[in-house]
Amino acid sequence: MKKLIVVGILAVVVLAAFQSVYIVGEGQQGLAFQFGDPVRVVRDPGLYFKAPFIHDIVLLEKRVLGTEPQSAEYLTLDKKRLLVDHVSRWQITDPLLFYRTMRNETGAMARLDQIIAGRLREEIASHNFIDIVREKREAIVATVTVGAQEAAGSFGISLLDVRIRRIDLPTDVQESVFARMQAERDRIAKRYRAEGEEQALEIRAAAEKEREIILATAYAQSQVLRGEGDAQAALVTANAFGQDLEFYGLVRRLQVYETILGEGSTIILPPDSDLLRYLESPVLVPPADVEAVTAGD
Amino acid sequence: MRRSTVPNEPGLADFLDPEQLSKILRYWLSPRLIWALLIGVVALWLLSGFYMVGPGERGLVLTFGRLTGQSESGLHYRLPAPIQSNVVVDTARVRTAEVGYITEAGNQNVVLAEAQMLTGDENMVVVQLFIQYLVQDPVAYVFYVKDAEAVLKASAEIALRSAVGQNTIDFTMTEGRVQAQEQVKTLLQMLLDQYRTGLLVTEARLLAVDPPSDVRDAFDDVVRAFEDRERLVKEAEGYAEQVVPAARGEAAQMVLEAEAYREQRLIRAEGDAARFLTLLAEYQKAPEVMRERLYLESIERVLSGADIFILDTGSGGVLPFLPLTAVTPPAEPVIVPTEPAPAP
Numbered sequence: 001m002k003k004l005i006v007v008g009i010l011a012v013v014v015l016a017a018f019q020s021v022y023i024v025g026e027g028q029q030g031l032a033f034q035f036g037d038p039v040r041v042v043r044d045p046g047l048y049f050k051a052p053f054i055h056d057i058v059l060l061e062k063r064v065l066g067t068e069p070q071s072a073e074y075l076t077l078d079k080k081r082l083l084v085d086h087v088s089r090w091q092i093t094d095p096l097l098f099y100r101t102m103r104n105e106t107g108a109m110a111r112l113d114q115i116i117a118g119r120l121r122e123e124i125a126s127h128n129f130i131d132i133v134r135e136k137r138e139a140i141v142a143t144v145t146v147g148a149q150e151a152a153g154s155f156g157i158s159l160l161d162v163r164i165r166r167i168d169l170p171t172d173v174q175e176s177v178f179a180r181m182q183a184e185r186d187r188i189a190k191r192y193r194a195e196g197e198e199q200a201l202e203i204r205a206a207a208e209k210e211r212e213i214i215l216a217t218a219y220a221q222s223q224v225l226r227g228e229g230d231a232q233a234a235l236v237t238a239n240a241f242g243q244d245l246e247f248y249g250l251v252r253r254l255q256v257y258e259t260i261l262g263e264g265s266t267i268i269l270p271p272d273s274d275l276l277r278y279l280e281s282p283v284l285v286p287p288a289d290v291e292a293v294t295a296g297d
Numbered sequence: 298m299r300r301s302t303v304p305n306e307p308g309l310a311d312f313l314d315p316e317q318l319s320k321i322l323r324y325w326l327s328p329r330l331i332w333a334l335l336i337g338v339v340a341l342w343l344l345s346g347f348y349m350v351g352p353g354e355r356g357l358v359l360t361f362g363r364l365t366g367q368s369e370s371g372l373h374y375r376l377p378a379p380i381q382s383n384v385v386v387d388t389a390r391v392r393t394a395e396v397g398y399i400t401e402a403g404n405q406n407v408v409l410a411e412a413q414m415l416t417g418d419e420n421m422v423v424v425q426l427f428i429q430y431l432v433q434d435p436v437a438y439v440f441y442v443k444d445a446e447a448v449l450k451a452s453a454e455i456a457l458r459s460a461v462g463q464n465t466i467d468f469t470m471t472e473g474r475v476q477a478q479e480q481v482k483t484l485l486q487m488l489l490d491q492y493r494t495g496l497l498v499t500e501a502r503l504l505a506v507d508p509p510s511d512v513r514d515a516f517d518d519v520v521r522a523f524e525d526r527e528r529l530v531k532e533a534e535g536y537a538e539q540v541v542p543a544a545r546g547e548a549a550q551m552v553l554e555a556e557a558y559r560e561q562r563l564i565r566a567e568g569d570a571a572r573f574l575t576l577l578a579e580y581q582k583a584p585e586v587m588r589e590r591l592y593l594e595s596i597e598r599v600l601s602g603a604d605i606f607i608l609d610t611g612s613g614g615v616l617p618f619l620p621l622t623a624v625t626p627p628a629e630p631v632i633v634p635t636e637p638a639p640a641p
Contacts, residue, residue: 023361023362023379024362025359025362025363026359026362026363026364026439026440027439027440027441027443028362044363045359045361045362045363045364046361046362046363047361047362047363061443063440063441063442063443064441064442064443064448064492064493065443066443066444066447066448066451068447068451087451087452087455089448089492129419130419133415133416133417133419133462134417134462134463135463137459137462138459160491160492161491163452163455163488164455164458165451165454165455165458166414166454166458167414167415167458167462168413168414168415169415169421174421177419177420177421178421178509178511178512180419181420181421181466181508181509181512181515182512182515184420185512185515185516185518185519186515186518188519188522189515189518189519189521189522190522191522192519192522192523192525192526193522193525193526193529195526196522196525196526196527196528196529196530197529199526199529199530199533200529200530200532200533201533202533203530203533203534203536203537204533204536204537206537207533207536207537207540207541208540210537210540210541210544211540211541211543211544212544214541214544214545214547214548215544215547215548215551217548218547218548218549218551218552219551221551221552221555222551222552222554222555223555224555225552225555225556225558225559226555226558226559226562228559229555229558229559229560229561229562229563230562232559232562232563232566233562233563233565233566234566236563236566236567236569236570237566237569237570237573239570240569240570240571240573240574241570241573243574243577244577244580244581247577247580247584248573250588250591250592251573251576251591254591254592254595255595257595257596257599258595258598258599261599261600261603262602263602263603264602264603264604265602265603265604266603266604266605266606267600267603267604267605267606268605268606268607268608269605269606269607269608270607270608271607271608275596275600276607279607
């Protein structure tokens with residue numbers, strides 16, 4: 001019986017000992033309550049003492065937490081619908097205030113998302129679609145962050161930042177975007193092909209131009225050469241024939257007769273011509289010209 | 298039912314017998330055994346303080362929840378729970394994350410909701426991003442951010458969409474790809490540092506930047522059109538390279554022909570002149586004889602093939618009769634002034 005009492009006391013002591021200490025780990029923070037009244041806020045990790053059975057401990061996250069809500073539809077300044085989802089990072093910096101206003105992380109996330117979504121709606125409604133997609137993204141989230149930080153502060157939350165993760169178009173709008181992209185690509189394809197034809201024509205024309213120039217230059221050069229040939233030939237023969245023009249006239253004329261009076265020519269000769277002067281009698285008669293008629297007509 | 302007399306081998310049925318039960322309890326509650334058990338438990342408890350840190354890993358030692366030390370690879374000892382505890386983090390392993398697709402059994406399946414995004418010129422593009430990272434600061438990784446991997450994934454998506462949203466679709470798909478990659482990496486690392494995740498991005502690579510499947514054909518056609526353009530230009534260049542040398546050849550031929558003409562004209566003229574001068578020299582020795590001979594020889598050749606009529610044109614009164622219909626037309630005479638005549 002005695003033994004049993006000792007064991008009982010020992011058990012109570014051990015239990016009390018365990019009840020009077022608590023551990024706050026790294027990345028955690030704790031609150032101690034005495035029958036619902038906060039008595040201590042623990043921000044650093046370690047082993048802490050408390051009054052057993054009287055004090056209750058609540059442990060909260062000290063690490064950076066995040067919310068990743070579903071995307072929601074927003075309306076831009078130019079009345080375009082957008083599906084936007086945002087991501088926020090936050091920390092519990094005032095655990096007591098947080099516990100009083102939010103109780104737990106789930107509640108805080110829902111509240112925080114509501115606040116951020118409200119701010120985001122305002123900001124998106126005051127910007128044009130293309131600005132939101134392109135340049136203003138950073139500026140918008142910066143404004144939203146600043147605005148939401150104030151509200152988050154009253155819940156013991158420090159909001160590190162808000163980021164827009166996805167900006168998408170509603171499915172029915174996507175169709176029209178695809179149609180526009182298609183038209184845009186068709187335009188580019190046509191331009192490429194037209195450019196190809198343009199360049200090809202230009203290259204061909206340039207080649208033909210070059211060919212014409214080359215041929216014309218060569219023609220000019222050859223004409224000069226032929227002229228030179230004719231001139232030199234004329235000079236050489238003139239020098240020779242000029243030595244006795246009368247004799248040249250004789251020789252050339254005889255040559256011409258032979259050329260123009262070929263086989264089958266009809267020639268009418270008077271009987272008193274020089275050639276026929278001995279035909280009728282061997283007595284000398286004064287000579288006459290040879291008269292030639294080319295037959296045909 | 299088996300009844301055993303050996304107390305240290307109690308069967309299940311023995312517990313139903315009160316006599317046997319008290320025997321067993323007495324056996325178990327013997328002080329020696331209790332001490333032995335107690336020492337055994339304490340020894341086991343103390344032994345539970347050993348832990349392994351593998352190569353490339355880092356051990357974090359916590360004393361009552363507070364970080365009090367770190368350990369490198371090897372076998373280490375800490376005080377057993379709940380006094381001390383440890384966390385081992387692999388800091389050498391290169392971890393990977395995928396945005397826009399999931400690798401399943403070696404296949405990359407596109408996750409369209411993640412992969413399809415708006416570009417800066419209001420087009421849509423399907424992007425797949427591959428990220429490699431490692432834990433650089435294990436303390437921050439474990440204790441500063443909750444679920445650092447999820448933060449990395451979300452931040453990667455933010456960075457990717459931001460980079461794609463700032464550029465045009467053509468830029469991102471072609472020459473801007475590397476730049477977009479760098480932008481993603483820089484922005485992602487900035488976000489990870491801002492949240493103190495302790496993660497270091499070693500690589501961010503855009504695996505695919507494709508047009509959405511609805512418009513892929515149109516994009517392919519642009520590629521074909523681009524090739525068509527190149528082809529047309531190449532064909533035209535081929536034509537040019539054929540035409541110009543041909544023209545040069547023709548030109549050379551023309552010039553050479555003209556040169557040949559010039560030379561032959563000169564040489565022939567010299568020949569003509571020489572012939573005339575030779576003849577002249579002979580003529581000057583006896584002009585009257587030469588004239589007569591040349592004339593008669595020539596006339597002989599001319600008249601030998603001709604039809605000759607001898608008429609007294611001087612008398613006038615008589616109309617000469619000519620069978621003009623019988624006269625055959627002669628060959629067209631060609632007069633070339635310097636053509637060499639038959640030798641006299």
